[in-house]
Amino acid sequence: MPDRSVVWDSVIRLEDVTKSYPTSSRPALDGVDVAIGKGEFAFLVGSSGSGKSTFLRLVLKEEVPTRGHVHVAGNDLSKLSRWKVPALRRSIGCVFQDFRLLSNKNVFQNVAFALEVIGKPAHVVQKVVPEVLELVGLEGKARRMPDELSGGEQQRVAVARAFVNRPMILIADEPTGNLDPNTSVGIMKLLDRINRTGTTVVMATHDAAIVNSMRRRVVELEDGKVIRDQERGVYGFGG
Amino acid sequence: MRAQFVLREIGIGLRRNLTMTVAVIVTVAISLALLGTGVLIRQQVETMKDFWYDKVEVTVYLCGEVSRRPSCARTAVTQEQRDQLLAELSATPEVDTVFYESQEAAYALFQEKFADSPDLVDNVSASALPESFRVKLKDPTKFEVVAAAFDGRPGVEEVQDQKALLQPFFRILNRVQFFALVVAGLQLLAAALLISNTIRVAAHSRRRETGIMRLVGASNLYIRLPFLLEGVLAGLAGAALASGAMVAVKVFLVDRFLKPTFAFTAFVGWDEVLMLIPALFLTGALLAGLSSFVTLQRHLRV
Numbered sequence: 389m390p391d392r393s394v395v396w397d398s399v400i401r402l403e404d405v406t407k408s409y410p411t412s413s414r415p416a417l418d419g420v421d422v423a424i425g426k427g428e429f430a431f432l433v434g435s436s437g438s439g440k441s442t443f444l445r446l447v448l449k450e451e452v453p454t455r456g457h458v459h460v461a462g463n464d465l466s467k468l469s470r471w472k473v474p475a476l477r478r479s480i481g482c483v484f485q486d487f488r489l490l491s492n493k494n495v496f497q498n499v500a501f502a503l504e505v506i507g508k509p510a511h512v513v514q515k516v517v518p519e520v521l522e523l524v525g526l527e528g529k530a531r532r533m534p535d536e537l538s539g540g541e542q543q544r545v546a547v548a549r550a551f552v553n554r555p556m557i558l559i560a561d562e563p564t565g566n567l568d569p570n571t572s573v574g575i576m577k578l579l580d581r582i583n584r585t586g587t588t589v590v591m592a593t594h595d596a597a598i599v600n601s602m603r604r605r606v607v608e609l610e611d612g613k614v615i616r617d618q619e620r621g622v623y624g625f626g627g
Numbered sequence: 628m629r630a631q632f633v634l635r636e637i638g639i640g641l642r643r644n645l646t647m648t649v650a651v652i653v654t655v656a657i658s659l660a661l662l663g664t665g666v667l668i669r670q671q672v673e674t675m676k677d678f679w680y681d682k683v684e685v686t687v688y689l690c691g692e693v694s695r696r697p698s699c700a701r702t703a704v705t706q707e708q709r710d711q712l713l714a715e716l717s718a719t720p721e722v723d724t725v726f727y728e729s730q731e732a733a734y735a736l737f738q739e740k741f742a743d744s745p746d747l748v749d750n751v752s753a754s755a756l757p758e759s760f761r762v763k764l765k766d767p768t769k770f771e772v773v774a775a776a777f778d779g780r781p782g783v784e785e786v787q788d789q790k791a792l793l794q795p796f797f798r799i800l801n802r803v804q805f806f807a808l809v810v811a812g813l814q815l816l817a818a819a820l821l822i823s824n825t826i827r828v829a830a831h832s833r834r835r836e837t838g839i840m841r842l843v844g845a846s847n848l849y850i851r852l853p854f855l856l857e858g859v860l861a862g863l864a865g866a867a868l869a870s871g872a873m874v875a876v877k878v879f880l881v882d883r884f885l886k887p888t889f890a891f892t893a894f895v896g897w898d899e900v901l902m903l904i905p906a907l908f909l910t911g912a913l914l915a916g917l918s919s920f921v922t923l924q925r926h927l928r929v
Contacts (some may be wrong), residue, residue, distance in 0.1 A: 448842070471847070478844030501836075504632045525728060553843065565781035 398459070399557055399588050400447055405456035407442050408611075415454070420610035424590060424605075426556075430584045431599050432592040433623055434609035440592040444559050447590070448480060449473050450625040453473040461556055478506055481550030481558045481587075485565035487542045489534040495521065495545050502549045505528070516552060524548040524578055540571035544578065551582055558582055560591040564598060572598060594621035603625035636853035637860065639860035640829055643776055646860050647825040654821050655865025655915065657746075658814030659683055659907045660872040661807050665877070668804035670899045672797055678893035680767035687712065687760040690784045691730070694757070696777050704758070708782030716760055719776065726761040730754060757784060764881045818865075819918040822858050826922045837927060851923045855916065862915025866908040872908070873900055 401423040408415040414551060417439045424430050428561045445451045446458050449465050458465045468476060477505050489498050499520060500513045510517075521527055524544040534542055543563060550558055560579060564572035576598055583589045593599060599622060606621030607614060641648050689709065690699030716725045727735075734753035741747050762773060770788040778786040830837065840850045877900045886894055 474846045475842040476844070477842060480655065480844075482842045490836060490839070501839065502843040504629060505840045505843060505849050507629060507846075507849065509629070510631070549839075549843070 391616050397426050399426045399461050400590065401459040402443070403457045403459070405446065405453045405458060405610060407439075407446065408454045409450060412547070413610050415607075417446070417453070420456075420609075420612070420614055422607055422614060423616065427583070427586050427588055428449070428605060429589045429602070430591070430605040430607055431602070431621070432590060432609065433594070433599060435594075438609040439612040440609055441561060442612075444590070444592060447557075447559065448482070449476060474506075478553060479556045481553070481555040483543070483546050483550050483558070483560040483563045485562040487534075487539075487546045487566075489542055489545055489549075491534050493534075494530065494533050495534070496535070497528060498545055499549045499552050500533065502552055506553065508553075517548075519574065520548045520552045523551070523581075525574075527534040527569070539567050540572070540574055543567060543571075545573050547578055547582070551587070555568055555587065557588045560593075562590065562593055563591065563595065564595050569597065573601075576602065599623040633849075633852055633856065637856050640833065640853055640857045641860070643832060644829050644857075645826060647821075647828060648857075651818070651822050651858075651861040651915075652868065653762055653827050654869035655862050655911055656816040656872070658818045659866055659869035660909055661811035661814055662910065663869055663873045663903050665804050665807040665811055666903055667873070667895055667899065668807060671805070671895050674893050674895050674899075675793070675797070678789065679793055683767060683793070684764040685764060685770055685773050686787045686789065687716070687762060687773075688757040688784040688787065689759060690782050691754065691757050693755060694784045695749045696784050698781055699784055700781070701846045704782035707858070712777065712780070712782060713760065716762055716773075716777070719773065720873055721761045721766065721772050723765045726763075728759045728761055730756055730758045733758065734852055742841055748794075806855055815914060819914060820920040822827065822861070822915050823922040824859055827926050829857065830923070830927050844846050851920075851927060854927070855919045856922055858915040858919030859912050860915075862911040862913075865910060865915075866911030869907050869911070870904040873903055 395481065402420050403460070405417055405420045406415050418435075420439070420443070422443075423582075432443060434440055446453055446465075449458075449460075449468065452466065463472075463476060468526050477542060487488040490501065490594055492503060496517055503513045503516065518527070520532070521530055524547050526541065527538070527543065528549065533583070534545065534615075538546070543566075558579070563579070564575055567575065572595065579589055579591065603620045603622075604625045606616065606623070608616035608618075608620045608624070631846065688713070689704040690696065690702065692703045694701070694703075707828045713725060713727065716722055733756040734751075739749050762769065763772065767790060770790060774786045774788070777783050838849050871893060877895070877897065881894050
């Protein structure tokens with residue numbers, strides 16, 4: 389394991405974090421210490437129920453840890469007041485397995501929505517949305533409705549929406565879970581390109597082929613514990 | 628804060644939830660109309676009190692030869708008693724003016740009043756009618772002071788408060804008012820619960836939007852404001868309907884029906900009705916705003 393005891397430039401840092409839910413006797417996360425540096429690309433791997441989603445929810449302050457501290461973008465989340473949570477979330481973009489697009493809005497409107505609801509003025513929206521649509525390779529599809537797009541294209545819209553506000557961190561929870569392998573490669577290239585702009589990317593995944601092909605940092609969770617933390621890792625020793 | 632965005636969201640929300648919105652508007656309108664009716668009845672009672680209490684008097688009937696009261700001792704009031712009573716009445720601080728009505732004057736009024744029934748007039752002589760002091764009080768509610776001081780005194784047959792004649796009527800109005808306010812209270816409660824439920828349904832049907840808004844870091848205000856304004860807008864629409872109902876009550880019930888039918892008394896004026904309308908709007912907005920706010924606190928958290 390790489391030595392990460394002194395990481396002062398990390399954007400995400402979990403210190404001895406335990407998260408228990410009242411409905412379960414075993415904690416979802418159990419004494420987790422992980423630090424992810426600025427501009428890093430990290431995979432979070434492990435079977436279902438290993439604690440990947442809890443990890444991501446803690447980073448977004450959708451949950452608070454039972455014990456330990458979560459630091460994101462220089463904030464100790466346990467000390468972050470409720471009204472500052474929106475500001476935290478503006479520095480984190482999110483992509484999910486199920487895309488979470490609004491079916492009654494077209495591509496442009498879906499991406500613009502993310503800017504409108506944080507109060508960005510119309511001229512900014514008009515300028516920034518086409519730029520990000522071009523970045524994700526959806527130029528010319530701004531007026532399409534989500535149900536007219538392929539799964540890969542829908543996920544590109546979701547990535548565009550997550551990235552349009554240029555967040556410091558991009559969180560992706562099984563972003564390729566609903567996509568075929570070829571389409572998945574396209575999404576991974578896109579995430580890689582976003583990572584190269586300096587954005588920290590944390591991606592939870594089951595997809596061994598993708599992890600193996602990227603050769604990035606791998607943090608493996610099992611029963612809520614970190615069992616492996618590897619620079620340039622692969623999905624698993626046994627597969 | 629982008630007004631255009633908020634307005635668009637409100638429009639979407641109201642259309643998506645049209646039936647519930649209509650139900651909220653109607654419930655708010657009914658409850659506020661009943662509330663307004665209660666207030667108007669209260670003001671009607673006040674108006675009538677103002678009108679009548681200026682006119683009513685306390686009448687101190689003096690003993691005549693036919694009186695049966697023990698205080699009269701089967702004899703008519705003496706000149707001495709009359710002078711004594713007049714002096715004391717005039718000296719009572721609560722008394723404004725005292726006017727003496729003799730048996731002859733009472734008879735003249737009687738003849739005038741029953742001019743249509745000559746048989747009755749012929750059968751009654753002046754001596755059958757009591758002479759009296761007509762007492763005007765500075766404060767018409769201070770009847771008890773005069774009654775306590777003069778009722779049962781030698782030469783006094785009876786002290787009568789004309790105000791008492793109005794009491795049954797006020798009692799009816801007060802009961803109607805109480806009933807209207809109770810029903811209004813229940814309706815307001817129903818309206819609050821309906822608004823709360825409507826907002827909850829609206830929040831549920833838009834959980835995808837609000838979920839995304841939360842994730843991209845929209846502030847609480849931005850997420851909740853469209854819902855809150857939807858509620859307030861429905862509340863204001865209900866208040867507008869209730870205000871229309873109040874104006875209709877004034878025009879059709881009071882001015883066109885009650886006033887010509889009961890010409891002898893005063894009715895609530897436009898002042899009272901127009902003062903009521905802003906109060907109804909305020910109540911509607913507050914009711915809807917508060918119940919929306921409380922619901923959103925519970926069901927739409929960051």
